[in-house]
Amino acid sequence: MPGSENQKYEPVIGLEIHAELNTKTKMFCPSLNDPNERHPNINICPICMGHPGTLPVINKEAVKKVIQVGLALHGEIPEYSQFDRKNYFYPDLPKGYQISQYEHPLVKGGYLEISSSRFLIPNEEKRKIRITRVHLEEDTGRLIHDKSSDVTLVDFNRAGVPLMELVTEPDFRTGEEVKKFGEELQRIVRYVNASSADMEKGQMRVEVNISLRLKGAEKFGTKVEIKNINSFKFAADSIEYEIKRQTGVLESGEKVHQETRGWNEHKGESFSQRSKEEAHDYRYFPEPDLPPLRVTSEYIEELRAEVPELPHEKRVRFKTEYGLEEGIIEILVRDKGLADYFEKVVSEAQAHDKETPEKPKGNVAKVAASYLTGDFLRLLRETEAPVTDILISTENFGELVSYIAEDKISNLAAKEVLEEMFRTGKDPSDIINEKGLWQLSSQDDLEDIVNHIIKENQGLVEEFRKGKTQVLQFLVGQVMKESRGKANPKIVQETFKRLLIS
Numbered sequence: 001m002p003g004s005e006n007q008k009y010e011p012v013i014g015l016e017i018h019a020e021l022n023t024k025t026k027m028f029c030p031s032l033n034d035p036n037e038r039h040p041n042i043n044i045c046p047i048c049m050g051h052p053g054t055l056p057v058i059n060k061e062a063v064k065k066v067i068q069v070g071l072a073l074h075g076e077i078p079e080y081s082q083f084d085r086k087n088y089f090y091p092d093l094p095k096g097y098q099i100s101q102y103e104h105p106l107v108k109g110g111y112l113e114i115s116s117s118r119f120l121i122p123n124e125e126k127r128k129i130r131i132t133r134v135h136l137e138e139d140t141g142r143l144i145h146d147k148s149s150d151v152t153l154v155d156f157n158r159a160g161v162p163l164m165e166l167v168t169e170p171d172f173r174t175g176e177e178v179k180k181f182g183e184e185l186q187r188i189v190r191y192v193n194a195s196s197a198d199m200e201k202g203q204m205r206v207e208v209n210i211s212l213r214l215k216g217a218e219k220f221g222t223k224v225e226i227k228n229i230n231s232f233k234f235a236a237d238s239i240e241y242e243i244k245r246q247t248g249v250l251e252s253g254e255k256v257h258q259e260t261r262g263w264n265e266h267k268g269e270s271f272s273q274r275s276k277e278e279a280h281d282y283r284y285f286p287e288p289d290l291p292p293l294r295v296t297s298e299y300i301e302e303l304r305a306e307v308p309e310l311p312h313e314k315r316v317r318f319k320t321e322y323g324l325e326e327g328i329i330e331i332l333v334r335d336k337g338l339a340d341y342f343e344k345v346v347s348e349a350q351a352h353d354k355e356t357p358e359k360p361k362g363n364v365a366k367v368a369a370s371y372l373t374g375d376f377l378r379l380l381r382e383t384e385a386p387v388t389d390i391l392i393s394t395e396n397f398g399e400l401v402s403y404i405a406e407d408k409i410s411n412l413a414a415k416e417v418l419e420e421m422f423r424t425g426k427d428p429s430d431i432i433n434e435k436g437l438w439q440l441s442s443q444d445d446l447e448d449i450v451n452h453i454i455k456e457n458q459g460l461v462e463e464f465r466k467g468k469t470q471v472l473q474f475l476v477g478q479v480m481k482e483s484r485g486k487a488n489p490k491i492v493q494e495t496f497k498r499l500l501i502s
Helices: 060-072 175-191 232-251 297-306 311-322 326-334 336-354 364-383 394-405 411-424 428-435 443-456 458-465 471-482 489-501
Strands: 009-020 084-087 097-100 111-115 126-138 142-146 151-155 162-168 204-214 224-229 259-264 269-275
Touching: 009 175, 009 232, 060 126, 060 162, 060 175, 060 297, 097 126, 111 175, 126 175, 162 175, 175 204, 175 232, 175 311, 175 336, 204 232, 224 232, 232 259, 232 269, 311 326, 311 336, 311 364, 326 336, 326 364, 336 364, 336 394, 364 394, 364 411, 394 411, 394 428, 411 428, 443 458, 443 471, 443 489, 458 471, 458 489, 471 489
Parallel strands: 224 259
Antiparallel strands: 009 162, 009 204, 084 097, 111 126, 126 162, 142 151, 204 224, 259 269
């Protein structure tokens, strides 16, 4: 918080983050787990609806995904794990209880490092945020409030969907730290393919626990929970608001009440919902219909071997292997699909270079990264399509990159070719041939045009010969105009100097 170093109180913040797992079926039944289903109460069955006489069966794929997230976060995977009943009544909970975990979760401990700088880059000081546990449970249904008829409806499609919950230690002190942690966790969850983690669709939700204490004190203040926040920016905003609100309460001589609050992103303020429950209020007890889980060390190592290269590892490798700038690396690493596409493009560009006698004059990796994080990403965002659905093959993109690196086409022409490739998926050489965009790089090809410009601009030529070298840029521009942008500016400059100085 700006100016917080002068404040009397220190914020103490912990998070609970829920992520819906992207399994084919629900947590304890064969009903489809389809977040895109728009018709209510389609993906339901007697098991997830809690009908008498039904028995749950554990979804092994959901267990696997949570363990892999735990491994990615340096957590301990206990040999013994157990499901519990969490008892409370709410209209979107068909059984009247939720199958969850408490004392014996799938993952204990762990940590995630966050950076103090804008970019999470290698070899800099980081803050280690400790993780208490990561456990598995089932999601609730969804309430739909119809204001026109003053009626609340319940859609149970989501009820029983596998839900991973991650609980941190109260290690955060600012909203910005929470935002960075959440965004990096979201990337990790996506990298291990545990969840799409789309917060706009409710596939990842944040709950903030925040209290204030006097600076230097060890005892925590009274905790307030802000529930169901669907953006890490909103989580950061809610924290900054709560710091100010609770500071005002304490400085007025009143006490902060332990409660659950909501967040109104439109007003930028939190609002009271209900008093906060304690763990004993839920009357946890072991789920009688499910056996305990025994996780062997062999199974853990099998899953560990399947964990892909993680974001922080990829950052280091992209820096050392390709020499990319931190800002470019961060854009690529943000989306695993884009990062994978980039590497395939670089590989294709290098392979294309080996098939041609000319050697690239630039680093193909840097050229590929520049175009992918610039014009290509702009086109991708305009269409709102994932990188896996685009028409440009990595082979064709690599070919385009090799032409740019070899100065066979200009940057202006490359943008035009890229847009055409994005729309049609056509081969870049076909587009360049059709549009006549090959760059003129031979002095023999350019000499006639340069001589013509010299003849038409004798006054400027005389100024150049008298030492006014800045006029050369204008003369080069005239050649570029005459050649419709196909001339290589560097070769044009060299040709001018050779003809005018000799």
